[in-house]
Amino acid sequence: MTWRPYGRREPVLRAVDLTLTPGERVLLVGPSGSGKSTLLRALTGLLGSVEAGELTGSVTVDGAGPGARPGTVGLVLQEPGAGVVAATVGRDVAFGLENVGLPREAMPDVVRRSLAAVGLGGLDLDTPTSALSGGQTQRLALAGTLALDPSVVLLDEPTAMLDPTCAAEVRAAVGALARDGGRTLVVVEHVLGPWTDLVGRLVVLSADGRVVADGPVREVLAAEREVLLGMGIWVPGAPPPEPLVVPPGLCTAARAPALTAPPFGVDRTTRHLDGTARTVRAAQLDDPLAARPGTLTTLVGPSGSGKSTLLAALAGFLPTTPEAAVRVGDDTVPADLDAPDLARALAWVPQWASSTIVTDRVLDEVLATSRALGHDDAATHDRAHRLLAVLGLEHLAEADPRELSGGEQRRLAVAAALLHGPPVLLADEPTVGQDRHTWAAVLGLLDAHRAAGGAVVAATHDANVVGRADVVHRTDAPPRPPDPPPTRTPLVARCGPLALLATAFLGIPAGVLSPHWSTTLLVVATQVVLGALALAAPGDGPGPPHRLRTVGLRLLPGLFAAATTAWSTWLLAGHDLDIACTVGLRVVVIVLPSAVLVPWLDPDRLGDHLAQRLGLPDRPVVATAAALQRVHTFGAVWTEIGRARRVRGIGVSARHPRTVAAHLAASTMGLLVRTLRAAAELAVAMDARGFATAQRRTWWAPAPWRWGDTALVLLGLLPLVVAVTAR
Incomplete structure (x- = not known):
């Protein structure tokens, strides 16, 4: 099989020839951008249907197409938040069960067991999916796959965003699933060590998408150790690489006063359909924070403890308690700065790197902030190319950044954040999804930024990054307040x-x-x-x-x-x-x-009522309901686009009123593009849980007509x- 996505000159996968036998447990590894996630999608039958491109060859599961029998193949996407298909936790996990026709009365027990298996057993089934953290959303996606009890389980970096304890819970759940019956398991991970006892076979992809090693996991690791290390694979037992030595002058930073914050909290309000609203403490910084020039400050803590929320508050995107607690220097409050001044003060690499993409070309993405600040000369272009080369992205300079792999997008976000030399860099999991070489490149750039006088604040689970920090702030999830008394229902x-x-x-x-x-x-x-x-x-x-x-x-x-x-x-x-x-x-x-x-x-x-009471066809009804469910997220997407543009210096400027119209036009187009891409990802997630081939569908909730x-x-x-x- 060979696959070349639309818009790419070269194939991502080349002449891949594999046979997986029932019950095999396979670990799929390779350098960042080698096509691992694409191969998983090929095993679900999504290439050439949901995703556009040129496909040569074929994939069969037990002699038939991957989607011939709904529920046979289960996929957990690399960015699972894109695969949320329902408004509540219980209904989201039950979506696949509906597609395979499980009776309604049997669903709640299966849903609860699946949630407990991934460490989410404490959640109510009616918990809004929008209220979950990134790590919780990742585990929710895995629970939705486990609930299906599929014959083939495909996991795309299922523990990348999780703390060690949660990651161990997920691996235990996956191990139990793989041992129970003849299920085939394929796991994509960069860090091999924790998985070697759970798998029996190792398949290695090269940087150009070819299978270059395939065999029993321990034999391949022993025989090909040096080759794998040379490819950038995280071979168990090998010490982490030293950060890459970055050429002098590649990273610059405007030396400025520290970013400081006294202890503060961030509250989150969740609004329900019945008109009620619940405000809870989403994150809490217990100790004063001071990110001084030349230092690395890390935020560490369990998944869901609010690290990403704290970083967003430090950038001025979220109100804090007490108000205006975060400052750059003595007087500057990030929340009060317009777009160009905020970009001069700090840069931000979010948890999902795709959310800050503002152009349709990789090179333009790196240059966007510098151009907004008036730096578009030959020297800046030269540094942009050199940054891409250091991060292994130079060959993708003309590509659409939205078509890159997750690891490539994260490195691109780092390059785009550093080119203009901000005094402070706020980075959320900057090393997730990286092989040894790209990990060393990212750490090398962070070190170079610090050496130039910049400060770095990073939220991370990477122990090697934490070990290099000057200051470590530990966060814990704020205590959950008791549920308020129920309100009267209109x-x-x-x-x-x-x-x-x-x-x-x-x-x-x-x-x-x-x-x-x-x-x-x-x-x-x-x-x-x-x-x-x-x-x-x-x-x-x-x-x-x-x-x-x-x-x-x-x-x-x-x-x-x-x-x-x-x-x-x-x-x-x-x-x-x-x-x-x-x-x-x-x-x-x-x-x-x-x-x-x-x-x-x-x-x-x-959707329940249209299908069950009016007898409308299941597929358009469910697709319409899922699309309508995403409408309420448009406000959040609009806000996210505004944050991305503002921190990149291309939002609204108080000194230039004409930027309002430009910002509205660009944000509207960005919302359209994001919506279309989110719809494509949603289609992938739904079809990966048997929606495309469902023959007899059941329903999680009844649809009564009352007096x-x-x-x-x-x-x-x-x-x-x-x-x-x-x-």
Whole structure:
């Protein structure tokens, strides 16, 4: 098999010829960018279908295509956050079980066992997936695969983002899965040592995507030790390499006062569909932090303890308690800086390096910040090429950075952060996904940055990086507060999604058929009374907060549309005020029910009801529900794009108002590109859990039609009755 992705001149995999027998446990290794993740996707049958490119050869599982039988092959993606398919933990793990037709009553036990196997047994099944940390999300993806009990298990660096304890829990779960029955296991990892007792076979890919070694793991390690070390493989027992000696002048840093922070906390608010919000302490820095020029400060702690959150707060992206606790020097607060000044003060390498990509060419990505700060000369271009060469990326200078492997993207983010010489570098897991050579290159650049007078703050689980630190800050997950008393549920939240959707649509004929502004005003009044009734929350306990604010915010675009429509009608209809008022109020009638009802519409439940009650085809219904579930993430993606552009110096500048329009245009295009790529990754994740070939699908949740649904639809008819009666 040979595979050349669209947009790449050379194949990523070349003439790969492998036979894996049932029950084999295989460790797949190779230098960063050698095609390991691509080979796993080939084993799921996703190359040439979900992913575009030129495929020569074929892959079969037990004589058939990899997707011929749903649930046969399970894949955990390298960036598992892209594979979250549901809003809650329980439903996400159960997604594969639905695709293989497991009866509903059997799902909860399987889901709980799978979560416990990866160390997430303490989570409630209705925990929002959006509230999980990166490490927790990685374990959630593994739980979703384990729940399927697949014949072939493919794991792409499943412990890369985990602390040693959590990583050991995951390996134990994988080992138990591999020993129980004849399942075939293929694991991609850079660090071999912890896996050698769990696997029997070692397959090695070269930098150009060829199989160069294949055999019993201990025999290959013994016979090819020096060759593997020369390729950059993390051979067990070999000491870590020395950091690469970087040529003088390649890294520069503006020597500036330290980045300092007294002890502070960061709170996270999670908003639920029922209108309630839960605020908890997401991260806590217990000791003062001072990142001084020439030093390396590390944040260490268990997965989910808030290290990434603390780094984002140090960059000024998140509010802290007390406010404005983080400073660069004596007076500068990162949160108060505009884009160019923030880029001059610090740089940021996030946990998922793909989130800071702002261009469509690797070389442009490295140069982006320098260009934004006015440094686009020949010397800067030369240093950019040399940085890429040091990190093994020079041959990819013309490639699209979004098409690089995870390890390559992380090195690119390091290069892009260092070229303009920031005084402070904030790096989240800068060495994850690196082979020995690229690890040494990354550490060499960090050392060179420190030698030039820069400060580095890194969140990491890498013991070799921690051992080189000048200061180590240990973090622990803040204690979880007791659950608040349950709030009363509004009447509208007790209705099913089909009733909500149908009642919202009833506003359209009511608005169209309303004859005159006086009658339309009566229709609006009827809708307001019914809306107040729908939002009422009878019962004991505290009431749900922010009901009116939620409706008001959702109604604002509709009111703006009503006002502009009325004005344009008045202007074009001979300044007839009656007609203008009628048209404007009709728009209000159409949008008001949606503003009241749509906020309570759960996409997952909507999918359940469309398929189970209306009998619509499973595949488009589930795909639509999954897509709608991602709509609520658009705000977070927009914020992430804004952070990436701001810290790269290309966001909004207070001194240049024209940057507002440029920023909005670029952010909108970035949101579109990110959405399309997220949709592709979501399709990969869904199909890897049997969605593409599901023949008989079951459902995690029932889809009942209750008396309250009937009552809601009947009440929703009242405004239409008023409008028709008036005619």
